[in-house]
Amino acid sequence: MASPIWLPPLNSHENFSLYVNIREVNTSDYFENSHSDYADFKRQFVIPLHVCVDFYSENDERMETMFPGLDISAKKSINVKAPQALEATLRERVLGEDLIPFPLHGCSWTEHHLHGRPIGLQLSDEDELVQRIFDFVCLVDQKIENEDLMLVEVTMEIRKFVEVPDEEFRSWIYWYDEQKRVDPNFGRNYNRAIGRPRYRNEIFQEAEALMARRPAKIVIEELDTVVVNSDDGGRGSGEGSSTSATEPCCICFEEFSDGEHGTRLPCGHMFHEDCILRWLRGNHVCPLCRYQLPV
Known part of the structure; x- marks a missing residue:
């Protein structure tokens, strides 16, 4: 299995x-x-x-x-x-x-x-x-x-x-808590999963798999960059557009400052620009909902 x-x-x-x-x-x-x-x-x-x-x-x-x-x-x-x-x-x-x-x-x-x-x-x-x-x-x-x-x-x-890395660890904790919130049985299922054998030939491929799962550079370059504006409730689109942020960045858990740049993934979740770029160096999914970006 x-x-x-x-x-x-x-x-x-x-x-x-x-x-x-x-x-x-x-x-x-x-x-x-x-x-x-x-x-x-x-x-x-x-x-x-x-x-x-x-x-x-x-x-x-x-x-x-x-x-x-x-x-x-x-x-x-x-x-x-x-x-x-x-x-x-x-x-x-x-x-x-x-x-x-x-x-x-x-x-x-x-x-x-x-x-x-x-x-x-x-x-x-x-x-x-x-x-x-x-x-x-x-x-x-x-x-x-x-x-x-x-x-x-x-x-x-x-x-x-x-x-x-700290931002990766925080995203894991946030993801785990979100999964438990959505699925009351997730904690039990997770413990069961980590209690099963994982063979070396499977594990040794993880580093290569992580590299292969990194999103294409062109996809990262085309992500929606917005300016956080507390007076603007619109979602905006494209470089320099503005939006409001009611939730903190789930990677660093810090609030967005007024006028700060944020990066929005296609799934709609927004993060600090530096936070999400570091995350996407080794992952091709949204750290919150696991939406997959093209590789």
């Missing part, structure tokens, strides 16, 4: 940070420690995995307001007793592209054991990440206190934080 076209692009922005947290879980209360009481059970080693991508504005240094783009959870069972195949298992089952549709280079790694302080490292590439997971899993499995446990578990969380 194809992902909706309105989902945020996961790999189309240059500024981002990656964090991987792995944590040993106390499972001693799940089963009694005696194998004889649970002869029908096979010992399991499981890795619950949570993968998420969140976006924030370039002006939000503390990342206080996030816009979610991906939120997937899964539980993977692995065979730790076959170390020669464990590395391949970690790559295919745990770090597979069905759950992680972006490269795992340059991530910040933190491991948490039941006892002791967290250990933090900066990893260079995916091979190094796989090795760290391999070492952590083997270490937990070989602990004396875990020998008689029927269930051994470590949780892993992979988080990607993506920085986007």
